[in-house]
Amino acid sequence: INCCCRLSGMPDLTMTFANPRILDDVSFHPCVRFKRWETERLLSFIPPDGNFRLISYNISSQSVVAVPLYIRHNIVLKSGASGRFEITVGPKQSMGKILEDVIIECQMPKAVQNCNLLASHGKYSFDPTTKLLQWTIKRIELGRPPTLKGT
Numbered sequence: 001i002n003c004c005c006r007l008s009g010m011p012d013l014t015m016t017f018a019n020p021r022i023l024d025d026v027s028f029h030p031c032v033r034f035k036r037w038e039t040e041r042l043l044s045f046i047p048p049d050g051n052f053r054l055i056s057y058n059i060s061s062q063s064v065v066a067v068p069l070y071i072r073h074n075i076v077l078k079s080g081a082s083g084r085f086e087i088t089v090g091p092k093q094s095m096g097k098i099l100e101d102v103i104i105e106c107q108m109p110k111a112v113q114n115c116n117l118l119a120s121h122g123k124y125s126f127d128p129t130t131k132l133l134q135w136t137i138k139r140i141e142l143g144r145p146p147t148l149k150g151t
Contacts, residue, residue, distance in 0.1 A: 001054045005047040015043040015054075023057040068092055069099055069140070083151070089137070090145035099140040104148075106133040121146035 017023070020041040028034060029045070029052050036044040043055065069091055077083040087106070091099050102122075108115070108131040115126040115133060121144075122137035135148050 002051065003047060003054050004051050005049060007047065010046050012044070012046055017041070022059050024060045025058045027056045029054050069102065071104070085150050087135070087148045088145050089140060091140055091142055093142065100138065102137045102140055104135040107131060108133055115150045117148060117150045119146065119148045124148060
């Protein structure tokens with residue numbers, strides 16, 4: 001969780017998670033009161049000025065977590081190595097209104113040599129060696145779902 005703080009004074013902030021038990025390999029910024037995390041599983045801190053990383057963590061592969069976005073796809077394969085696809089992503093209405101820094105990765109079949117791509121939002125890349133398509137979207141708002149089309 002990256003923060004940008006521009007507050008006057010020394011505000012004492014508390015942040016809670018809906019399910020903090022799923023967080024693994026947690027590391028904190030020095031401003032976080034570690035004792036409160038250990039005992040109550042909440043973040044209590046006085047933020048420094050400027051940009052800083054408040055907490056870094058991983059989520060265990062054994063944890064069941066509701067992903068806050070939906071992915072719709074349409075794939076049409078033609079004879080030979082040609083085809084077309086369309087991927088649309090958006091936030092689930094029940095999970096909030098805005099998603100940030102979303103990365104979608106698609107492993108393409110070995111027969112794919114190259115992709116002609118067009119994205120309504122974000123940046124994309126295709127590595128012809130690994131056959132990995134990566135689409136990075138900075139911000140997804142409710143009602144404006146980004147789409148990636150390719151052939």
